[in-house]
Structures are given as structure tokens and as C-alpha cells.
Amino acid sequence: MLDQYLALSIIGVIILVLGLALLIGKRKGGYVLTLLGALWLLTMVIYYAFDYAGLYETKSRLYPVANVIGVLLIVIGLGAVLYYWARAGVLRGVGK
Amino acid sequence: MGSRAMATSLWVVAFVIAAIFIGFILMIGFDILAKGLDKPSEWLITQPFVVLGRDALFAIAGVLWVIGTIIFFMELSGWTIKGWRIVRQVIRWDAIDVSVTALSAAVYGGALAATGGIPIIPGFTWVRPANALAPLFGILFGVPGALGTSIGNFIADALAGYLGVGSIGGFIGNFIIAYVPYKLMKDHSFRTPRSLIEFYVWGVLVGSVWCSLYISWWLDFMEPVIGLPKSFIWGFFAPWVIFNNSFITAIVSPILGFILYPPIKARGLYWADRIKFQQ
Numbered sequence: 001m002l003d004q005y006l007a008l009s010i011i012g013v014i015i016l017v018l019g020l021a022l023l024i025g026k027r028k029g030g031y032v033l034t035l036l037g038a039l040w041l042l043t044m045v046i047y048y049a050f051d052y053a054g055l056y057e058t059k060s061r062l063y064p065v066a067n068v069i070g071v072l073l074i075v076i077g078l079g080a081v082l083y084y085w086a087r088a089g090v091l092r093g094v095g096k
Numbered sequence: 097m098g099s100r101a102m103a104t105s106l107w108v109v110a111f112v113i114a115a116i117f118i119g120f121i122l123m124i125g126f127d128i129l130a131k132g133l134d135k136p137s138e139w140l141i142t143q144p145f146v147v148l149g150r151d152a153l154f155a156i157a158g159v160l161w162v163i164g165t166i167i168f169f170m171e172l173s174g175w176t177i178k179g180w181r182i183v184r185q186v187i188r189w190d191a192i193d194v195s196v197t198a199l200s201a202a203v204y205g206g207a208l209a210a211t212g213g214i215p216i217i218p219g220f221t222w223v224r225p226a227n228a229l230a231p232l233f234g235i236l237f238g239v240p241g242a243l244g245t246s247i248g249n250f251i252a253d254a255l256a257g258y259l260g261v262g263s264i265g266g267f268i269g270n271f272i273i274a275y276v277p278y279k280l281m282k283d284h285s286f287r288t289p290r291s292l293i294e295f296y297v298w299g300v301l302v303g304s305v306w307c308s309l310y311i312s313w314w315l316d317f318m319e320p321v322i323g324l325p326k327s328f329i330w331g332f333f334a335p336w337v338i339f340n341n342s343f344i345t346a347i348v349s350p351i352l353g354f355i356l357y358p359p360i361k362a363r364g365l366y367w368a369d370r371i372k373f374q375q
Contacts, residue, residue, distance in 0.1 A: 032194050032240075032243070043259065044254075050255075062213070063213035066213070066255040070211070073251070074207060078203055081198055090363055090365065091363060
């Protein structure tokens with residue numbers, strides 16, 4: 001039987017390729033599918049990295065690392081989007 | 097009765113309904129603490145599951161799974177249900193919509209991971225404060241926010257060591273938590289009695305139960321691959337997810353929604369100002 005993590009990785013690749021194809025063809029939905037595929041594969045990278053580092057073996061090893069990555073994710077994600085919104089004028093209401 | 101007195105009584109009714117929801121959820125929490133985390137079969141919240149039994153639950157959850165899955169793919173492919181009809185909806189999926197999805201994913205996934213494993217309430221290691229954000233992202237941002245919630249939960253699964261084929265159920269299950277209040281609440285402002293009551297019915301009760309049954313059905317169906325015992329899925333996981341989702345959502349989300357609605361609406365990011373429907 002196909003390994004479930006390999007199956008999930010393949011799904012991520014399919015979504016990413018589909019998203020890139022739509023993006024290249026300037027079709028609607030290309031951006032969001034590319035984002036979905038990229039974040040899906042990022043998740044798989046996190047899984048394989050944690051598994052390789054043995055972080056899943058005990059909760060005491062997993063949690064400080066997972067907590068820190070969680071905080072980084074918020075700071076970087078929120079920071080990047082707010083920076084983009086500030087530049088695009090969304091924060092001044094241009095998104096209307 | 098004057099309009100002012102009428103408005104006051106409506107607010108009283110809304111607060112009483114909110115208090116009943118919160119009180120009931122707190123009672124369930126105290127009941128779990130009193131009986132012990134290791135005795136899920138004795139919990140009050142588990143009793144409906146015990147009475148119905150696995151086969152009936154699998155059948156009921158199966159119907160909800162099919163409906164939830166159809167809605168997920170329909171919404172993402174540009175169709176929606178409006179006024180009992182299937183209509184075309186135009187989500188631009190431009191840079192702003194995609195950035196809304198990215199923001200929801202990063203904040204929800206990050207917050208779930210950042211608070212994971214921390215006993216926010218003594219004895220409740222797995223109470224997830226970030227759950228309060230899931231219905232809000234749907235209510236405020238619509239489908240882009242709901243999709244971000246799905247992605248965020250998927251990332252959090254990897255960070256918590258739960259990633260697997262079961263996470264596909266969690267992906268759509270979390271979409272449903274955000275989608276149900278977005279779609280079924282008529283007033284998203286958190287500024288009227290109606291808005292508050294609608295939130296407790298759709299955002300707290302229906303969203304939590306549907307999400308739990310959706311994921312549980314998938315875990316049961318995929319048991320040969322995932323390996324979770326059916327007794328664990330329906331006797332612990334399903335009631336626990338309902339409690340876990342509704343607990344924080346009932347207490348924190350209305351406050352956050354009240355604060356966040358005006359700035360998001362003012363900046364043109366509220367979903368109703370961005371999505372168009374074609375009859």
C-alpha cells in the first residue's frame with residue numbers, strides 16, 4: 001500500500017502544478033491554487049524535517065520547537081501580508 | 097412596547113441565550129474534569145454518542161460528510177447556494193483574496209502551534225485558544241478566510257505530530273467551521289442581538305458538531321490506513337472535538353468579532369463587499 005505521507009506529498013505536487021499551470025495560462029484561481037500547493041508542500045517539508053530530527057518521539061522535544069515555529073509563522077505571515085496591504089493601499093481602504 | 101424597550105428586551109434575550117450556551121459548555125468542562133480525562137465514556141457530552149451507537153453515528157456523519165465535501169468543492173469552483181438555489185459566485189481570487197487566505201492560514205496555523213501543548217486551563221492541555229479564530233475568518237473574509245483556516249489546520253497538524261491521511265478530513269472539517277457561520281448568519285456585525293444569537297447557533301453549535309462528525313466519519317472510514325479504533329473515534333475524539341471547538345469559540349469569538357468587524361469592513365476586506373453573485 002502507498003505510504004500515506006507519500007500520497008499526501010503527491011497531492012501537494014498535483015495542486016501546485018495545477019496552480020502553476022493556471023497561473024501561466026493567466027486563468028482565475030491560479031494564485032490561490034499555487035499558494036495552496038506551496039503551503040501543502042511546506043507542511044510536508046515540516047513533517048519530514050521533524051520526523052528526521054526525531055521531534056515526534058517525545059512531546060517534551062516537540063513542543064518548544066513547535067511553539068516557536070508557530071510564533072514565527074504568525075509574525076512572518078502577518079508581517080508579510082500587512083506589509084503588502086500597506087503597500088497596496090488596502091490599509092487605507094483601497095481594497096474596496 | 098416602545099422601540100427602545102423592544103431593543104433592550106432583544107438584547108436581554110441575546111445575552112441570556114449566550115449565557116446559556118457558555119454556562120452549558122462550562123458545565124460540560126467541569127463534568128469532564130470531575131469524571132477524569134481517562135473516563136470519556138462517563139462524560140456528559142459523550143452520552144448522545146453512547147445512545148446513538150457507532151452505526152447510527154456513521155450513517156448520520158456520512159450524510160454530513162457528503163454534503164460538506166460537495167459544498168467545499170462547489171464553493172472553491174465558484175458555485176454557491178443562495179436562497180435555496182445554486183448560483184454562480186464571483187470571487188476575484190486576486191492578490192487581496194489570496195493574501196487574505198495566506199493571512200488566515202498563517203495566523204490560524206501559527207496560533208494553533210504556538211499554544212499547542214500548553215495547559216491554558218489546568219488539566220486541559222488540548223484546549224486550543226486559536227479555535228476562536230476559525231469561525232471569525234469565515235464570518236469576516238468568507239471563502240478565502242475559510243480556505244485559510246483549512247490550510248492553517250493542516251500546517252498545525254504537522255507541527256503537532258498528527259499529520260496523516262486523517263488530516264484531509266481536518267482540512268475540510270475546519271473549512272466547515274468557518275463556512276457554516278459565514279453562510280448561515282444573516283448579520284455578521286456582532287452588534288445586534290440577532291447577530292449574537294445567530295453566532296451561537298451556527299458558529300458555536302452547528303459548526304462545531306458538523307466539523308467533529310465530518311472528521312470522525314473520515315477517521316472511521318480510513319481506519320485501515322490510519323488505525324484509530326472506532327471506539328476511540330466515537331467515544332472520545334468526536335465529543336472532545338465538539339467541546340474543544342465550542343468552548344473557546346463561545347467565549348472569545350464574539351469579543352474578537354466585535355473588535356475586528358469595523359476595521360475589516362472599513363478597509364473593504366469584508367467578504368460581502370468583495371464577492372458578487374450571479375442569478
